[in-house]
Amino acid sequence: MFGLLFFILFTPGVSEFICTSADLEMSYTFCDSTAYTFMFNLTPCNIMNTDIWKATLNWIPRNDITFLEIVFNILYDGAKVLHWKELLCSGTDDVYSVCETLKGETLVEEFDIRGLRTKFPKGNYNVVVQGFSDDSENNMLICLNFTMIVKQDAY
Numbered sequence: 001m002f003g004l005l006f007f008i009l010f011t012p013g014v015s016e017f018i019c020t021s022a023d024l025e026m027s028y029t030f031c032d033s034t035a036y037t038f039m040f041n042l043t044p045c046n047i048m049n050t051d052i053w054k055a056t057l058n059w060i061p062r063n064d065i066t067f068l069e070i071v072f073n074i075l076y077d078g079a080k081v082l083h084w085k086e087l088l089c090s091g092t093d094d095v096y097s098v099c100e101t102l103k104g105e106t107l108v109e110e111f112d113i114r115g116l117r118t119k120f121p122k123g124n125y126n127v128v129v130q131g132f133s134d135d136s137e138n139n140m141l142i143c144l145n146f147t148m149i150v151k152q153d154a155y
Contacts, residue, residue, distance in 0.1 A: 019045035
């Protein structure tokens with residue numbers, strides 16, 4: 001019933017099957033041509049009756065992180081359903097531990113992913129997560145494309 005979602009990303013362009021359960025399949029690839037040292041754990045590997053996912057992130061950034069804006073784009077069966085931006089680091093009075101991580105340091109962060117109160121309809125989802133080091137979204141630090149296949153309706 002509960003599975004462990006675990007993946008390490010090193011090579012661009014390689015799509016890797018991550019996990020499967022009765023109600024969910026996930027895989028990933030990079031959405032740019034840059035290789036990363038990146039690891040992400042997510043539990044449980046299901047979507048039904050789950051309010052919170054537990055996540056662990058290990059990442060070695062290639063640049064210092066003084067400014068970090070994360071952009072999420074979620075597509076459902078090919079149609080964009082959500083575009084969301086979150087400024088994590090601005091360079092002043094930052095509260096997140098990712099801020100001020102230096103190039104080459106290993107960033108280790110554990111956090112909860114809440115908001116799974118949403119019941120996801122059966123279908124194919126693409127979640128593109130981009131991290132930018134400036135507010136013009138010209139300097140990308142990381143770009144990941146997660147594929148999530150929800151196998152059954154939650155209702």
